[in-house]
Amino acid sequence: SGHVAIAIDGPAASGKSTIARELSKRLGLVMVNSGTMYRAVTWKVVKDGIDAENPAAVAEALEKMNLQCGVDGLDSTLTVDGIDPGEELRSQEVNAHVSHVAAVPEVRRHLVDLQRSYLQHSDVIMEGRDIGSAVFPDTPYKIYVDADPSVRQGRREAIGEIDSVTDRDRKDSQRETDPLKVADGARVLDNSGHTVETAVEAALEILIQQG
Numbered sequence: 497s498g499h500v501a502i503a504i505d506g507p508a509a510s511g512k513s514t515i516a517r518e519l520s521k522r523l524g525l526v527m528v529n530s531g532t533m534y535r536a537v538t539w540k541v542v543k544d545g546i547d548a549e550n551p552a553a554v555a556e557a558l559e560k561m562n563l564q565c566g567v568d569g570l571d572s573t574l575t576v577d578g579i580d581p582g583e584e585l586r587s588q589e590v591n592a593h594v595s596h597v598a599a600v601p602e603v604r605r606h607l608v609d610l611q612r613s614y615l616q617h618s619d620v621i622m623e624g625r626d627i628g629s630a631v632f633p634d635t636p637y638k639i640y641v642d643a644d645p646s647v648r649q650g651r652r653e654a655i656g657e658i659d660s661v662t663d664r665d666r667k668d669s670q671r672e673t674d675p676l677k678v679a680d681g682a683r684v685l686d687n688s689g690h691t692v693e694t695a696v697e698a699a700l701e702i703l704i705q706q707g
């Protein structure tokens with residue numbers, strides 16, 4: 497398509513969203529948080545009383561869902577059956593169920609298609625778990641943002657979120673379809689000791705080398 501994708505992957509609460517958002521501003525690229533899409537499907541599944549641990553039921557619910565993705569300036573937008581779930585995407589219930597929903601192959605297939613479609617319209621910086629390995633495997637721009645588990649769990653607790661990040665990481669790494677891993681060609685950025693400023697500088701340095 498001629499458009500460029502920058503893939504930012506890594507485990508939960510590694511700081512990849514903050515880095516991706518800052519890169520988006522500095523480089524003027526549309527930023528897409530793919531976790532939001534998995535959370536949106538999970539939000540709808542939970543809301544409709546569907547068992548998130550029943551892959552067949554989740555796949556059936558997905559069939560009936562109208563998931564719309566778009567762009568607003570440098571931000572991406574998303575609605576489920578016309579509704580933007582907003583802050584409900586970060587609820588304790590969504591945190592607890594999202595890794596089950598994200599392991600369903602039909603869910604991944606559908607969301608990966610939506611993620612790839614962004615590239616038809618613009619360059620993107622996209623963050624997630626499998627962006628460099630499965631969504632845009634051919635892009636040269638791949639960063640895997642990691643941090644110590646205690647640092648990551650502490651980040652969630654600091655904002656009062658109830659979320660077992662190590663639990664999600666284990667499920668996300670062990671699933672069969674497109675698990676969390678360091679993609680071929682990705683550079684690892686250890687964010688444990690960084691400030692936002694120095695992390696973004698390190699990310700820009702990696703991108704320059706990959707270009």
Ligand code: C5P
Pocket residue numbers: 508509530531532534535594595596598599623624625626627664665668
């Ligand atoms: O990035 P975030 O923590 O919001 O992602 C929520 C969940 O969505 C992850 O724990 C994972 O289960 C799923 N996810 C995924 N693939 C992606 C992005 C997120 O499986 N590319």
